[in-house]
Amino acid sequence: MNDFMEMVVTPDDPSLATPFATEMLRQMRAVDSYGTWDNAGDHEILDPFVMTKERKREVPVIGDPDELVLARVKAWYNALSASIEAETGLMAVPMVNLTHEGFGRAIIAVGRLIVVDRNLRDVHRFGFKSLDAMCEEATKIVAKAVALIEEHRDVAKL
Amino acid sequence: MNDFMEMVVTPDDPSLATPFATEMLRQMRAVDSYGTWDNAGDHEILDPFVMTKERKREVPVIGDPDELVLARVKAWYNALSASIEAETGLMAVPMVNLTHEGFGRAIIAVGRLIVVDRNLRDVHRFGFKSLDAMCEEATKIVAKAVALIEEHRDVAKL
Numbered sequence: 001m002n003d004f005m006e007m008v009v010t011p012d013d014p015s016l017a018t019p020f021a022t023e024m025l026r027q028m029r030a031v032d033s034y035g036t037w038d039n040a041g042d043h044e045i046l047d048p049f050v051m052t053k054e055r056k057r058e059v060p061v062i063g064d065p066d067e068l069v070l071a072r073v074k075a076w077y078n079a080l081s082a083s084i085e086a087e088t089g090l091m092a093v094p095m096v097n098l099t100h101e102g103f104g105r106a107i108i109a110v111g112r113l114i115v116v117d118r119n120l121r122d123v124h125r126f127g128f129k130s131l132d133a134m135c136e137e138a139t140k141i142v143a144k145a146v147a148l149i150e151e152h153r154d155v156a157k158l
Numbered sequence: 159m160n161d162f163m164e165m166v167v168t169p170d171d172p173s174l175a176t177p178f179a180t181e182m183l184r185q186m187r188a189v190d191s192y193g194t195w196d197n198a199g200d201h202e203i204l205d206p207f208v209m210t211k212e213r214k215r216e217v218p219v220i221g222d223p224d225e226l227v228l229a230r231v232k233a234w235y236n237a238l239s240a241s242i243e244a245e246t247g248l249m250a251v252p253m254v255n256l257t258h259e260g261f262g263r264a265i266i267a268v269g270r271l272i273v274v275d276r277n278l279r280d281v282h283r284f285g286f287k288s289l290d291a292m293c294e295e296a297t298k299i300v301a302k303a304v305a306l307i308e309e310h311r312d313v314a315k316l
Binding site: 095096097105107109112113114115117148152154155 | 253254255263265267270271272273275306310312313
């Protein structure tokens with residue numbers, strides 16, 4: 001579940017209780033078809049999303065993303081989409097396009113409106129400084145998306 | 159270059175001279191890095207885009223798309239994007255997402271506006287009744303996209 005020797009997220013991390021972390025956990029557990037995480041704590045499941053400076057040093061600068069990191073990238077965009085949907089009541093659909101080398105583009109579409117648009121690079125190093133930083137980033141992205149939807153509701157409803 | 163025994167597009171097919179067919183040829187020749195089509199006629203390069211009833215019978219109902227058909231699907235969306243760009247002066251970017259089984263989604267984005275949105279299925283059977291039908295379909299899709307851009311120019315310019 002984790003490529004790193006030591007965990008950085010502790011079971012009492014307050015960010016684990018935020019609505020966004022809860023959604024991330026739901027997304028991660030949803031793709032766990034073999035039940036390998038059934039006995040894992042929430043902090044263990046979200047721990048690999050944290051990419052501290054120390055961890056970054058352990059990851060090669062150039063590398064191909066493996067299936068585990070791809071699953072995390074998808075969980076991230078799925079959780080963002082679910083949060084946008086929850087706030088607006090409109091269906092949000094993510095689309096992640098990656099080359100084998102970890103470059104690509106991710107969008108989230110609401111109707112005919114692209115509410116999130118990111119160029120992806122170095123996906124094998126995907127992660128956030130802390131769980132708190134992850135939730136903060138999500139809050140910003142969702143707020144921008146919701147504002148865009150409000151401004152162009154006609155396109156979002158197409 | 160072609161999976162079929164007999165060509166259906168003849169060198170004197172009038173559709174070969176349309177602006178869209180010219181764009182398709184440009185796209186196909188652009189991905190031919192090894193120059194295998196240097197001596198191929200235009201009609202030979204576009205021939206595999208034609209999926210007649212007879213040809214459809216030769217293709218299994220269920221199958222995985224190979225690299226050649228994926229290249230054709232991408233050429234199709236690239237050529238549509240180039241045509242939309244030529245008519246509007248705004249950059250149009252295609253994004254094609256396919257599973258190994260040939261299901262997925264293709265979009266063309268202009269700014270934050272999704273001007274083409276298609277669910278893809280049975281991509282291993284991708285093709286058109288004739289070259290004429292292909293150009294006609296392209297004309298329709300491009301016209302719809304241009305109309306959408308005119309209606310939501312603010313979003314297309316985001």
